[in-house]
Amino acid sequence: MSARKYFIVSHDRNKSLPGLILINESTISTSGDPTFVLRDSSVRGFPPTKEVPYIKYIKSRGRKPKEFEKFRDFWLITNRVKEFLESVDAEAFVFMSCRTCIEGHESDGEYWICDVVRTINALDELKSDISIDYVGGKKLYNLIGSERYLFLEEKIQSNIIFRMQFAWHKVICNDIFREKCQKKQIKGLTFINCGR
Structure with a gap:
């Protein structure tokens, strides 16, 4: 597969x-x-x-x-x-x-x-185009200018949508969720490819 x-x-x-x-x-x-x-x-x-x-x-x-x-x-x-x-x-x-x-x-x-509300720590930090900051002792992904996020599928498992644990403002979905949304023709919703 x-x-x-x-x-x-x-x-x-x-x-x-x-x-x-x-x-x-x-x-x-x-x-x-x-x-x-x-x-x-x-x-x-x-x-x-x-x-x-x-x-x-x-x-x-x-x-x-x-x-x-x-x-x-x-x-x-x-x-x-x-x-x-x-x-x-x-x-x-x-x-x-x-x-x-x-x-x-x-x-x-x-x-x-x-x-x-689902949050998963699944980003492949070594292969993704990111930097890591620590603010107030908390780990955060700095995604400014980033265009490539790769994920560890063994951590995502069967989940089709989730938030990134260290970049709370980023909601990630897979192609299954995207295709369902496109078929439903939801107005106002867009998708940005993580693997650019």
Whole structure:
């Protein structure tokens, strides 16, 4: 069997950004920290909130959101995408319901905040184009300018999507997940080849 191919999962990086505002920013946080911005990004999952997030699309602030968007340290996805992710790998994701107002249409359950909570230390550090930093005693991959990431398949095993342990902001998937997404025609989702 041929080796799997791996990709960085990313949002559509065009010049325009979605005009999304967290309306209840000032009342939702339990800690006083910016909501949905993780203080320790190595610990995944959602921060505690006092109420359901209320996200509104403001046309003057940007374009209309697509099915898949980056939302601070998380993703904002439609219910269709949520159902798809649950069907392909339910254990990799957690979801938080939110209220939305898109072009005057109020809805509960049409959009969800999503996080990838599976983390695997699978990068082949010797063969990948990276450098390693230590910040506050913590190991981190410096990927600035990097274009080649190779992975140890024996550590990934049958998992089709995961976060890199020492580069939390990078979500990696294999060609199986990519093909399923492309077949589903999810708008706003892009893939960058790790083996360039």
